[in-house]
Amino acid sequence: MRPRLTLRRLLQRPVRRWAGSSRRFTQNSPSFSRGRPQLPFLGIPLSTRQQFRYLTTERKQWIRYEVLLSLKYTVYIWAMVSCVTIAAFAVQQEWQEREHPTPPEWSYITRMRMRGAFFELNRKDVSRTDYVQVLQMLLDVLERLENPKIDGADIAESGVGGIVGEEAVRAFPGAKDLSKKSEQWRRGYFETLLAAAQAAEHVEGWVKDRTRGIVFPPEVVIGPSNPRPKPIPPGAKSAPREEDCDPMFPSPAQLYNKLMCTDGLTRRQHLETVLSFASWAAYREMPLASSLYQSALYIALPEEEASKINVEKWVQSLSRSGLTTSPSSNILEALTGYATYTARKGDVSDALPLFITLLKARQSLPDTSPKVLADRALEAGENENLAQKTLHAVKAFVKPPVYPPPPSDGTELPVRDEKERCQEAALHLHIGEIMYTARDSAREEGVAWTREGVDIAEEQLHKLGSATKNITAKTTCRECLATGLENWQTMVARLAKEEQEKKGSAQKSGWFGLWRDGKNEAAEGRWAAEEKVAKDRLRRAQDLLEDPEAPVRGASSILHA
Template sequence: MQRHIFFRRLLLLPSLKSKTPTPTRLLIRHAQLASQARPQLPFLSTPLARSHQFRYLTTERKRWLVYEVYLGFKYTVYLWAIVGCSVIAYWSVQQEWLERKYPTPHEWGFITRLRFRIAKWGPDRTDWVETDWVVIGEYAKNVVERLEDRDIDGAGLEDLAEGGIWIDGIGEAGYDITAKSDPWRRGYYEALILGAKAAEQLDDQVVDKTRHLVFPANTVIGPSNPNPKPIPFGSEKAPLEENCERAYDEPETFYMRILTTRGFSSKQKMDAALAYASWLDFKNVTEAAARMYDWALSLASENVPATDVPYDQGSYVLQDTARAPSTNILDALTALAAHKARNEDISTALPILLSILRARRSLPEPSAKASDTPSYKAEKPSDSPWTVDNVLNTVKRFAAPPAYPPPPSSGESPPVRDAKERCEEAALNLYIGEIIYAGRGREDGLAWTREAVDLAEEQLHKLTPSDTDAKQTCKECLSSGLENWAKMAARLAREEREKEAQNTPTTGTWFGLWGGDGRRETTAGRWAAEEAVVKERTRRAQEALDELQAPNTPLGSLFSV
């Protein structure tokens, strides 16, 4: 059976081979199939020409783009985090530096202390082209408002009377702050004084209510100002009078707030009264200024018995047989004499200044206190800054807030004749020299001025860098003295040359053609030589006047004691 099947297959095999056609490999020969049964999709075919589409957004490319976006976002977040941390660190160091330079009471709130530091820093800023008193005044006014708000930093304030006291033209009177601490009261006083200074600077400024911009009052366009001053090129358009109002409160508001507040010391009130009187002198309100000077003098003598007042009640001249005058009385009398001299009452001002000069020269010399000299032998300080004590003190200064400075002197005791008082003596000589020179005693006035310059320059060279107040007083006295001396000598030298020109005849012939040119030889006289001396002294003293203390950087101030 198997054999039969095998032979049958052999017989059929040639016939099957002849009927099967020869296959053709069309898929290999041609790129495209002739049949239309299978759709021709571009992304499935092999690209053979540039006109064909490509697949750019692949799975791998998607993953790469997502990763790149993630890296960009991450590095952007890191960059802004670094910038933000750097800004916060710089701001923190700056505030620490400002706190050490302009201390604020620790019991105030954070916002109040921050704004008070910025306000006090304003007049001393070197990054401003001009002092922006608008910003300073707004900060000072905001600090005062926060301190007077019982819900913020004014808890414990009491009105002087039921419902408060209202003063016409000034506003509400002061408060009773006796329940507050001494740092709080001193900070409140400094804020009021700073507000008064800003008010003086902004007295002639108006604000445009429509644009909230501040302009000088003489640039306002309106009936009250028929000839307005032109606005500088590039500035905003001049305001209209109907849109303007006073830019800031009047100085009287702040000064009277101090004078009517219960809790300030006599010296604080006296200083405010003298500042207010000086402002009234500037505004040519002579009678009101005189009353304010008298008020300041009464405040200076407030704690002195009536029988021990060292000056005459009528002439204000210090008596030689009386007790030594206090610092407050000397300052008040000096300001009063300057006021009378400015108002041409020389016969009253000069005796007052001479009596004050005698009193200052008779002050006791400063003596070293026993408590200042230690009874044991002090160890030699180490030259290395990396000692244990220095490191611990530096860490303590970093961690602990700076202590609020102790209260200043009350001024109720007589001063000693130290460097600052000698500078005050130089200033008195300067005042006396001006008065005598104006009273036709020109040579004597110049001699007093020369003596003031000598004394101020001598004391300025003796001062140490720590005597900042005395150095500032001596610099102001020396600068003013040199300026007055130069003007006095120049005027006397000019008059000397004119007088010599009138008394000396010229030589020569007509038109200067024969025998000479008509010119005369002159020799330098006494006041011309004095003028040359003043120029040389000014050049020599300019080094001391221009000497600037190296500014403390915010980081360096942290390491200073």
């Protein structure tokens, strides 16, 4: 009975909730377990690791802000780079326009291409001119000028034939009549076509590979016409085959004939064309050169005189009696070219009197008047103070460049300025070279003529100075000085060598040199001493021969192309 009563009491007791304890997994009670510590890198990763939410609303806003900010800065930076590039391009074109003016009537693209061509043609920071690029740019300019839809309005096909007649026009079609165009337009067309003809002299015979579109010189083409082709430079494309090639550029003769047949040019421009064509023909040893130089003389003479006289007889009379009247600039240029061609042919007996006649004619020219010299000094700003020079420099920078006025037509009497005196120095060099090579007895006199020409050219270069704007005169004097120093050094070197050989033979003729004369030894050492003088003059003249303007480097080089 007692076990049943005990069980009944237990069942009748009310159930109460335990208030003094809590669930262990909800309490942060310290664990006093002395078991092994659990380190994160020693634990085994669970496959059901707890995931966290990384892309919150705040993070989305931050990412959106950063993306927009980066895009904004990218746009700003590219806008600044574009503005700087456009400004640099504008300054570059402005600088090229001042160096190589173009007619304002032409379109902007035509003017830009012409400026680029003349800039590449006159660059001083490269060792070799890229005549392929220059000629291609000039031909593009000519194509735009002859296109009636671009810059060639009011031009027609040539009917008169310039200075060569209608028969030449039929033989060489493509010449234009520029009579309806302005003087600036015609002058720019003449300069472009003449420069293209002169550039074509350097790329004559170049071909283009049709299969690859690459231009090659004729000496590397593989074919029957070139049995021994030159090797291709390292790193260049392989040589083309002759059957895959076409002529790339027109020949210089085609361009010169086109310019000679052009109507609307002045006699001076026709004279420059014929002289340039004749110089190239003489270099190529073409029989056409003689008739071209005679044509240049006909062009240089006045029209009423050219139709009455025979050029050959007239030149012979000049060699005997000289010029009876004051010559024009055209006559002096044509006679100088004809005399140079005669000397190169080997007819020194006919060329020497012509050179002497030309020298006398140039020396008789009137000197530059003091008024003209004062006007030049005023134009150059030599007497201005610093403030005036600064003001003029600012005005010149802001004011757009003006196309230069038309040059002289060559019919008036020239003035004996720096350029004409350098032409006199060139005549001294021609006379000295002819006398040195003509006969042995006149070699000393030839050296004297050459030395005098060097002195004249160096004196004129010192007068011009480095800041002169007369680039033509400076170039002429510089070329004359370089040629004169080279000729002088070559002449005295040969004479010094012969002198040394004579000295050696004289030493062998006596016993140990006991009977040598001291005076003769001093006289024989003259050419060796002059050779040292020539070398020293060449060393001291390097500042005059070299261009002092160094190529622009650094960040400012982008403004100077």
